[in-house]
Amino acid sequence: MSRNFLDWRNVEAEASLVSAFERRATAHADRLFVKSSTFALSWGEALSAVRGFGELHRERLEGRDVAMFMGNGPGFFITYLAVLFSGGRPAVLNAAMPEKAGRKLVEELAPELVFAGQVLEFDDAAVVVDGDRIRHWISLDAGMSSSATAGDETACYFYSGGTTGTPKRIRYTHDRLLAAGARMQWGWPLQEGEVFLPIAPFSHIYGFLAGICLPIQCGGSSIIPLRFHPAEVLDLIERERVTVLGGGPPAVYQALMSDPDLGRRDLSSLRVCPGGGASFPLEIHRRWKDVTGLTIYEGYGMTEGAPLAVNTVETGIKAGSVGKAVPDTEISIVDMETGSRVLRAGEAGEIKVRGPHTMLGYCNDPEETAMVLRDGWVLTGDVGVMDEQGFLTITDRKKDVIIHKGFNVFPREVEEAIMSHPSVACACVCGAADERAGEIVLAYVTLRPGQATTPEEISRACASYLVNYKIPARIEILEAFPLTPAGKVDRMALKALSRRTSAGAAA
Numbered sequence: 001m002s003r004n005f006l007d008w009r010n011v012e013a014e015a016s017l018v019s020a021f022e023r024r025a026t027a028h029a030d031r032l033f034v035k036s037s038t039f040a041l042s043w044g045e046a047l048s049a050v051r052g053f054g055e056l057h058r059e060r061l062e063g064r065d066v067a068m069f070m071g072n073g074p075g076f077f078i079t080y081l082a083v084l085f086s087g088g089r090p091a092v093l094n095a096a097m098p099e100k101a102g103r104k105l106v107e108e109l110a111p112e113l114v115f116a117g118q119v120l121e122f123d124d125a126a127v128v129v130d131g132d133r134i135r136h137w138i139s140l141d142a143g144m145s146s147s148a149t150a151g152d153e154t155a156c157y158f159y160s161g162g163t164t165g166t167p168k169r170i171r172y173t174h175d176r177l178l179a180a181g182a183r184m185q186w187g188w189p190l191q192e193g194e195v196f197l198p199i200a201p202f203s204h205i206y207g208f209l210a211g212i213c214l215p216i217q218c219g220g221s222s223i224i225p226l227r228f229h230p231a232e233v234l235d236l237i238e239r240e241r242v243t244v245l246g247g248g249p250p251a252v253y254q255a256l257m258s259d260p261d262l263g264r265r266d267l268s269s270l271r272v273c274p275g276g277g278a279s280f281p282l283e284i285h286r287r288w289k290d291v292t293g294l295t296i297y298e299g300y301g302m303t304e305g306a307p308l309a310v311n312t313v314e315t316g317i318k319a320g321s322v323g324k325a326v327p328d329t330e331i332s333i334v335d336m337e338t339g340s341r342v343l344r345a346g347e348a349g350e351i352k353v354r355g356p357h358t359m360l361g362y363c364n365d366p367e368e369t370a371m372v373l374r375d376g377w378v379l380t381g382d383v384g385v386m387d388e389q390g391f392l393t394i395t396d397r398k399k400d401v402i403i404h405k406g407f408n409v410f411p412r413e414v415e416e417a418i419m420s421h422p423s424v425a426c427a428c429v430c431g432a433a434d435e436r437a438g439e440i441v442l443a444y445v446t447l448r449p450g451q452a453t454t455p456e457e458i459s460r461a462c463a464s465y466l467v468n469y470k471i472p473a474r475i476e477i478l479e480a481f482p483l484t485p486a487g488k489v490d491r492m493a494l495k496a497l498s499r500r501t502s503a504g505a506a507a
Contacts, residue, residue: 005189011182011217016155016174018084018148022047024219031193032221034074035240039131041074043219045138046081052140053082054147057113062087062147064112065157068203069102071095071117072224075129076202077212078137079115084155087147088112091157091169092203096467105159105167108364150174157363158205160303166413169363170303179357180306181213183326187299187310188244188274190218195269197223197236199246200406205303206276210246220244228252230259234267241269249277249406250284253296254436257287267292276300276307276322277406278438279394285319298322300394304378305358309392321391329355332377333386336398339379348395351384352377400491402431402439409441409470417465418443418472421458423451428481428489429472432498442498443472446481453477476501 014020025033029044041049066088070076076092083090091109093102095117103122106114114126127133149155155177159167172180188210196215200207215222223240225233233256236242246252253275256262273288275298288296299310300322309331311323325331333349335341343349354377361369372379383396402409411429418427425448431439445458455475462471482493 004191006185006192006218008182008185008189011185012175012178014178015150016084016148017177017181017213017216018050018081018146019150021050021081021216022146024216028193028219031219034077034215034222034224036073036224037226039074039134041078041134046078048141049078049134049137050082050085051142051144052137053078054086054144055140055142056137057082057088058086058144058147061112063089065089065091065109067091067093067106067109067111067114069093069095069097069114069116069120069126070129070202072198072202072207072211073117074131074134074224075117077222078134079129080156080202080212082137083115084148085146087149089154089157091159092208093159094201094203094467098463098465098467100465101167101467109157109169156208158203158208158303160362160408168365168368170359170361171363172359176357176360177213179355180209181217183307183329183355183357184209184214185217186327187307187312187323188214188272188297189312190214190220190244190272192218194218194220194243194272195223195241196220196244197225197233197240197242197246199225199228199233199252200248200277204407205306206248206301206406207246209306210248210274214244228255230255231261234259234262234265237270238266243269244272245270245274247274247276247296249403249438250275250280251278251405251437253280253284253288257284257291263291267294270294273297274299278403279322280320282319300392302380302382303359304372304380305353305355308353308355316389316391318387318389318391321387321393323392324390325392326355329353329357331386331392333384336383339374345386345388348383348385350398351380351382351392351394353380354378400430402429402441404431404439404441404469405437407469414441414443414462414466414470414472417462417470418445418458418475420465421453421461423447423453424458425449425451426481426489428491428494430491430495430498432495440473441470443475444478444481444494444497445475446478 025043025047033043033046099121116126120126152173155174156172198211275296299307301307309323311317333343336350381398384394414429415427425446427445434440482490
C-alpha cells in the first residue's frame, strides 16, 4: 500500500472548510468536484456557484441561521459551502423529514432562509436547489470575497436524538468541525485527488464527514449514486475508478456482497473501505476480505463526537473491536450507575469520551445537556470494554436505542408517533436482530376500549411523523402488556416475545 498520504494535521491549520475549498479550487480548477447522474461540476465551477450565491444572498444571510433539507448531490455541496461563504450558519436536516417533524424543527430554528432539494410541504417559500439554479449562481460570479467565519463561530448544526429520542441541535464550531475532519482523515488516510463514492446521507454526521469534509480536504472528486442499489454502486466503482467507498454500517457491505457478480467486478481502483454505524460481525469482515481482497477499517462515533476510535494500519487492527482512540481524544470506561468510577481493562461499563471535536452541549436544552455532558466528558450511553492495548469493543447499549442500517431509532420517538393514532392506548417499541439491517423496529400496541384498527393504519399514522427507516417493520396488537413488579411495561419480556416471534417466522 502506498504511504504517500496527506498529513491530517494540516486540516486543523485551515481557518474553515471554506478556506480549504477555495485553496483547492484555485489550485486545480478543472478537476472534477462532484458528479451525479444528471449534473457535474468542476472545482472552478463549484467556486463560481458559491460566489454567485453570495451575490444573491450574503446580505440577508450573514450572521443568520439557515436550514437545509437536502439529499446527497451537487446541490448539498454547493449550498452548504455557499451559506458558509456568505457568513451564514447552516443546519443540515434529513431531506425525507415528514411534514410535522420538519415544521417543528423549522419553528425551533427560526431560519432566515430554507433550502431544499424538492418542494417542501411545510414550507412553500423554501428555495429549491437544482441544476438550473446552480448554473444561475455560476452566471452571477463576480469574484466576491468570502465572509465565512472561523474559530469558535458556528460551522454547522447537526441533529441528534440525545438520550430521549427528541431531536437535539448540536452546534459544531469551525474548530471542532475541522478537528473532526482531521481525525476522520487520520483514521482513513487520504492521498491527493481521491475519488469518493458517498453512500450515507450528508445530513448524518458520518455521511457529512466522509462525504463532504474528506473530499474537500484532499481535493477529491465525488461520484454520487442516484440511489443505493448494489449493482449500480459496483458499476460506478468500475466506471469512475472510485478509490474511497462511502462504506458505513454492515448493511452496506452485506448488500454489495449479495450481488452475484461481485467476484467478477474490477475493484482494483478501490483502496479505502470504512466501516461504522453499527457493530460488524466477524463474518462480514472475513467475507469482504475473501471476495475483494480489501479490509474494512471499522470505527466508532456519534453525532456528539466523531470519529472517536478507529482500526488503522498504523495503530493496529483488532477484528470485532472499533479500534483505538483517535488523536488527542480520551476514552474511558466507567460504572453505569454514577458514570464517574473508572473501570479496569476488561470490565464492561459505559463509554465516556472527550476530545477537541466532541460537543459542547445541546442548543437551548440545559437539562438534556446535563444528562450527557459532565466536566467536558460526553457520556455516550454505549456499553463497552477496553483491553490492555487500548482497543475498544462495543458490547451493548445502555439506552434502548435501536440501530437500523446504521441509523439510530429511539423508541420514545416512535412510540409518540404511534400514539398519534386515536385508537391506540399504549405503545412499546423495541428492536429485533436482523441479519441485513442489524436491527429492525418492532412495535407492540394496546387499543382503547371499544376501538379497532389495523397495523397498516397505525403505520400510515406514523408516516406523518417519522422518516421511513423509523417506521416499525412490524406492529403487533396485544390484549395487554406484560408488566414489571413496579407496574411498568416490561420491555425485556417484549424483547423476548419478539425473539420467539422471529424464530417462529423463520421456522
